[in-house]
Amino acid sequence: MIKYNLICKYCDNKFDSWFVSSQEYDKLKKLKYLNCHLCNSTKVEKSLMAPSILNSKDSNLTISKNEKLDKVKKTIKEYQKFIRKNFKYVGDNFAHEARSLHYNNKDKSKNIYGSASADEILELKEEGIDTEIIPWFQDNEN
Numbered sequence: 001m002i003k004y005n006l007i008c009k010y011c012d013n014k015f016d017s018w019f020v021s022s023q024e025y026d027k028l029k030k031l032k033y034l035n036c037h038l039c040n041s042t043k044v045e046k047s048l049m050a051p052s053i054l055n056s057k058d059s060n061l062t063i064s065k066n067e068k069l070d071k072v073k074k075t076i077k078e079y080q081k082f083i084r085k086n087f088k089y090v091g092d093n094f095a096h097e098a099r100s101l102h103y104n105n106k107d108k109s110k111n112i113y114g115s116a117s118a119d120e121i122l123e124l125k126e127e128g129i130d131t132e133i134i135p136w137f138q139d140n141e142n
């Protein structure tokens with residue numbers, strides 16, 4: 001069974017009707033067996049359902065995107081947890097601290113994290129100082 005929203009082109013009456021199949025609808029329409037129960041006109045058409053179909057597709061898309069994002073966020077948060085535990089936070093001083101570690105500190109196992117501009121990161125790379133860029137979520141963000 002298939003339900004169509006029908007509209008009478010003559011009096012603008014909208015109504016639902018059930019059909020065994022879309023072929024049955026076509027057949028009944030061709031034979032002019034479809035008629036408006038208000039004005040008896042046979043100018044009855046399927047009304048367009050496209051907007052609601054589009055909406056349901058859109059909402060499915062949003063849900064699957066969010067699920068993916070949640071997974072990525074979870075992974076990043078695990079990174080963050082690891083980094084907080086094992087790295088020293090140096091804030092905006094990252095470029096300076098990374099250089100002093102690289103040139104002065106003999107303890108190469110010391111790890112730091114902080115923020116740096118794209119230019120600073122490029123300069124550090126040119127000097128042969130290894131850096132990784134990871135996305136960072138604030139604590140207050142869920």
Ligand SMILES: [Zn+2]
Nearest residue numbers: 008011036039
């Ligand atoms: Zn009608």
